[in-house]
Amino acid sequence: MIKSIFLILCSVMTISVYGQQPRPLSTNQCTQFVPFGQPSHIKPNLPDKPDGTVICRDAYILESDTIAKIPVWVSYVLTPSRSIGCVPRSNSFAADQSLPSNKRADPKDYAGSGYDTGHIANNGDMSWNAKVEQESFILTNMTPQTAKLNRGSWKLLESDVRAWAYERNHALLIYAGPLYHTNVDKKIGIDQVDVPYAFYKIVVDLQTHEVLPFIFPAAGIDGNDLTTVTSTVHNISDEADVNFPLPVDYKESTILWPVDLGTFEKAKKAQCK
Numbered sequence: 158m159i160k161s162i163f164l165i166l167c168s169v170m171t172i173s174v175y176g177q178q179p180r181p182l183s184t185n186q187c188t189q190f191v192p193f194g195q196p197s198h199i200k201p202n203l204p205d206k207p208d209g210t211v212i213c214r215d216a217y218i219l220e221s222d223t224i225a226k227i228p229v230w231v232s233y234v235l236t237p238s239r240s241i242g243c244v245p246r247s248n249s250f251a252a253d254q255s256l257p258s259n260k261r262a263d264p265k266d267y268a269g270s271g272y273d274t275g276h277i278a279n280n281g282d283m284s285w286n287a288k289v290e291q292e293s294f295i296l297t298n299m300t301p302q303t304a305k306l307n308r309g310s311w312k313l314l315e316s317d318v319r320a321w322a323y324e325r326n327h328a329l330l331i332y333a334g335p336l337y338h339t340n341v342d343k344k345i346g347i348d349q350v351d352v353p354y355a356f357y358k359i360v361v362d363l364q365t366h367e368v369l370p371f372i373f374p375a376a377g378i379d380g381n382d383l384t385t386v387t388s389t390v391h392n393i394s395d396e397a398d399v400n401f402p403l404p405v406d407y408k409e410s411t412i413l414w415p416v417d418l419g420t421f422e423k424a425k426k427a428q429c430k
Contacts, residue, residue, distance in 0.1 A: 178254045179215070179292065187213035190233045192330060192363065193402035196220070200398055207339070212255060212297055216289040217278040221253070221297040222339070223260035225351035228297060230334040230399055231277040234363070240322035241421075242284030243429035250274055253297040259348075262296040266346025275302030277333050279315045300335045301345055301352045305377030311356065313381050314371065318360055320421035321414055330361040336372070336396045357393045359401055366404040369413065372396070387411040 184195075195211070195218070207222035207229050217233035252263045267274045276293060277300060283293040292298075302311070322329050335353030343352040353375055360369045372388040390409060394400055 178251060178295070179288065181255050182213040182215070184211055184213045184218065187218035190216075190218045191402070192234070193404060196230045196232065196332065196399050196401050198398055199394065199400050208260075210256065210260075212253070214289075214292045214295070214298075216283055216286070216292065217298070219277070219297060221256065221261075222351075223256060225337060225339045225342075226260075226262040226266075226296075226348055227300040227337070227351050227353065228277050228334055230332060230397070230401075231298060232330070232332050233278050233282070234328055234330050235282050235318065235322045236328045237322050237326050239282075239285040240319045241425045241428050242281070242286075242290070243425075244284040244287050244290045246280055246284070247287075247291050247294065249291045249294045250299075251295055253295050256297070262299065262346070262348050262350045264296070266348045266350045267301065268346075270301065270345040272301035272345060272352065273304050273307040274299050275307040275311070277335070278331070281315055281319060282331075300356075301350060302356070303375055303377055306356070306373060306375060310378050310381060310383060310386065311373055314358060314383055316418060316421075317383070317413075317416050320416045320418055321360070321362075323421055323424065324417065325362065325364075325414065327362050327364040330363055332359040332361075332401050333357065334397060334399075355396070357388070357397060359390060359393060361403060361407065366407045367414075368403060368407045368409045369411075370409065383413060384411065387413075 208224045209220045210223055211220050219231040220229040222229050250264045253261045278298050280293045283289045336355040337351050337353040356373045358371045370388045370390050370393055371386050373386050
């Protein structure tokens with residue numbers, strides 16, 4: 158009797174929690190996050206090709222690999238007005254209820270794994286709205302990341318991107334995701350979540366069409382010199398097997414844009430006081 162009551166309560170609690178997760182939007186409602194078109198696979202017949210499902214949320218669009226249980230790519234646009242957000246971090250990690258249970262990761266997969274539950278579209282870029290901030294914690298937007306990467310150089314670039322949007326006063330298109338080989342990579346958790354060997358980010362200034370591409374080793378880097386992880390769009394596309402649509406006149410660079418994080422942090426404190 159007691160066991161039955163307990164199971165009923167658990168069921169009610171699960172319905173209550175999962176019932177709060179917004180359903181994905183239709184993909185045509187996310188065209189603003191892929192202004193030059195949706196990323197596509199270059200060689201769709203690879204042996205370990207992803208089982209891809211495109212998911213549109215209020216502030217980003219992604220392709221989820223439902224075999225690897227991680228995103229293939231995530232795309233969103235960060236505007237200057239949204240570069241400073243004041244919504245507190247919720248840490249509301251949750252499985253993506255729009256996918257079947259055998260095609261998604263669960264927070265328990267990461268527990269005790271030794272890996273961070275790492276954002277691809279990061280929480281700081283989504284903190285301008287409470288619903289959007291919570292949606293950044295849905296696990297289809299997450300991958301296993303080492304603490305050194307997630308809390309180090311990857312986080313530094315996230316901060317730089319927000320400051321660039323604010324200080325340049327230009328909207329930025331961000332493509333980001335993991336580099337991985339499902340057939341050979343380490344897995345974590347009962348759901349066998351793939352552990353990527355590297356991560357990429359492509360930052361596009363939508364006004365000047367300047368492009369900054371980066372590849373980060375999964376282990377992270379020593380120090381904070383992001384010039385050591387600059388790359389090329391070609392290299393990223395080749396490694397990810399993804400074509401990232403860009404302006405026809407885009408200008409690729411390995412020279413980082415000037416940034417003043419101190420000024421940006423002062424502006425954030427003034428806005429969020």
